[in-house]
Amino acid sequence: MAIQLKMPALSPTMEEGTLAKWLVKKGDKIEPGDIIAEIETDKATMEFEAIDEGIVADIAVDAGTENVKVGTIIATLAEEGEDPSQVSSAPTPVVEKAPVAENAPVAEQKTEATAEAAPVKSEPATSVAASTPAAGGERVIASPLARRIATSRNIDLTAIKGSGPHGRIVKADIDGAKASAAAKPAAAATPATPAAAQDFGIPHTAEKLSSMRKTIARRLTESKQQVPHIYLTVDIRLDALLKLRAELNDSLASSGVKLSVNDLLIKALAKSLVAVPSCNVQFAGDQLLSFSRADISVAVSIPAGLITPIIVDAGDKTVSKIATEMKDLAGRAREGKLQPHEFMGGTASLSNMGMYGIKQFEAVINPPQGMIMAIGAGEKRPYVIEDTLQIASVMSATGSFDHRAIDGADGAQLMKVFKDLIEKPMGLLA
Structure with missing residues (x-):
């Protein structure tokens, strides 16, 4: 049976990390004790040591991938007698489950979460697929990604008609929407996020922040x-x-x-x-x-x-x-x-x-x-x-x-x- 290698917790507080470098490739045979990858936590780059023997059949998470949740499948080994070409794996991030909207079927909730929420850490419980009361008493249903974008752009979700299941607002619905000067009152309670830097035409470089x-x-x-x-x-x-x-x-x-x-x-x-x-x-x-x-x-x-x-x-x-x-x-x-x-x-x-x-x-x-x-x-x-x-x-x-x-x-x-x-x-x- 194929062996799944998962993102390890390299410290007691580690929840996610960056898969900095693979030291093996597909087809390589590994044995217990072999160092197969380097993983960057929020404090250091640490070695990932194999505890099983097998042949690397599939690498599910590429080198350099950030914010890989602990428990995510990052590679799969084929055991002795297995055909590596028949073994595959896919990353399965551990995503926090959010409450399902009252009037949205469970199947539709799963589809939306997979399509939009997987790359981003979920927000507090009230944000994901939650219904927000509109001014007229109706409930506005929006996906987590749509809600985040609307908040960052100061867009009033009550003024947008959703094209998703049961009128749910999704990312495509707000891509062309304009910012509203009077966003919904709930937005005022949302913690402010740092404004994007403005370069004013000054030559500069932009470097993505490391986990540390x-x-x-x-x-x-x-x-x-x-x-x-x-x-x-x-x-x-x-x-x-x-x-x-x-x-x-x-x-x-x-x-x-x-x-x-x-x-x-x-x-x-x-x-x-x-x-x-x-x-x-x-x-x-x-x-x-x-x-x-x-x-x-x-x-x-x-x-x-x-x-x-x-x-x-x-x-x-x-x-x-x-x-x-x-x-x-x-x-x-x-x-x-x-x-x-x-x-x-x-x-x-x-x-x-x-x-x-x-x-x-x-x-x-x-x-x-x-x-x-x-x-x-x-x-x-x-x-x-x-x-x-x-x-x-x-x-x-x-x-x-x-x-x-x-x-x-x-x-x-x-x-x-x-x-x-x-x-x-x-x-x-x-």
Whole structure:
């Protein structure tokens, strides 16, 4: 019997993905453990490993196809003894079922959904094949696609005569319709969608957003809209930390380990969170989650956007161990090879833009975490030391805190502990 290969769920939250690349073709024989495709999730490009043996008889989803639902048949294998030429498959996306209009037969509903709704994610329950009361009390029946187009073009569906079954309005009915200045009242309650960009005749290129970039846009928008941020900034002397780093690197040279300032800052943030547990928390509706260890998500820039690999229990690891892990995680992050557990989770984040010469900035909290530490560049500045004005290496660090979970005084205490650990860095080795 033919074996159907379906779009896998490569992370606990994955609902759809992009079939980035096929590594096999029709007629190829595969065995368990063979890597047959690369699949792009919202965070990374991951390998799809075969668990069955067979011959690739049919590829149902082409390379580069986006928004492939988990569970969709993407290919079919012919087992031993089967004729591959007699085996075929077709993509069967998992489409959310919508309520059927009261006066529309079930068979007609299925036909319309297959023809129009399959490529797009279904809307809330009231939108698909639902009847909308018209001004005169009659009910307007429209397909999901027609309703979406009408909303985007500000077209009043009550002014259109439907050509579909039982007078249902379909896409063809509104293609030539003109926008109405007074759209139906229900449209006013529909969330506004971003207006299409206008080029004003300026030469430009347009690049389709990747799954990762879409996720970044959505999550950061949600964070700024839903999380009340409070920002606390401190200036920190780096001279002692830089001296300690140089000494540690001299002693570690034979082992091939080289510490960065960021490695030491990861350790400092983790120890600060352990020392101030009221900041090592997450807001969870009617609960406050308090963590017994500090897992630090570290922002890493990659071509597709930003990803945050995690140093687990960073407060209890040596700085050399942190350096080794961070080098490995950052390298695989840039190759898109991280596993979900390596970038999903974390109790707090650290973002360092000092290497770009940024003096100070305020980072957006990575939900559902409760805080993120933003690190600016270390630079020579006039600084008062023991009542005398001197020149010192100083950096600015800004903590962004979720004010629902962390009070300003607790955030200030964490910033003080963080500053003290960096200015007296032997505590990082204790």
